[in-house]
Amino acid sequence: MTDVKDITPDLDRLDNQLDDLEEKLQPLLGNLEGMASQLPLLDKAKLFSLTAYAIESLMFSSLKLNEGNEAQTQAVLTELKRIQQYFGKIKNIESPPEPETRTLTINQEATARILKADLGDNKTISSKLAEKIAEERAKALLKSFENRKRPAEESPVPSQPSTSAEGKDKNKKKQKKNKKNKSKN
Incomplete structure (x- = not known):
């Protein structure tokens, strides 16, 4: 023990x-x-x-x-x-869990088609709908103009014709015109 x-x-x-x-x-x-x-x-x-x-x-x-x-x-x-x-x-x-953010988006084209089909009989609503669609198209057009990277006015203009494909195409056109003029005479 x-x-x-x-x-x-x-x-x-x-x-x-x-x-x-x-x-x-x-x-x-x-x-x-x-x-x-x-x-x-x-x-x-x-x-x-x-x-x-x-x-x-x-x-x-x-x-x-x-x-x-x-x-x-x-x-x-x-x-x-x-x-x-x-x-x-x-x-x-x-501490409740955070609610999930909604990731659903509305298909605007399908919505417009449905509204046109269902509300086509009502003149006031269809005219308002046409105005809204025109307004959305105008906004989209403005947005596309704003998103351009470089406007056409700022593009460089070549001072002399180069010997690239453009210059060759111009020469071919001149030759064709000369042939047509000779055949007419």
């Missing part, structure tokens, strides 16, 4: 820690309903779930010390998981 370690100091320390824990939990467990009645609903849910989690985790620790691996099969573990789900629900309520 000399090789067995004396665990008495460890047990004394555990006993002291449990006494401290009991002292700290006593105000919470003694008047839980009184404390909860003064809190808002969300804080009340937090209080109850944290208290339940503290008690259940202590029970699980006790079972784990006494029964070892068999504690995994106890109902306490399922209760701990259920309380953790409550924590997740409370977290979702505190």
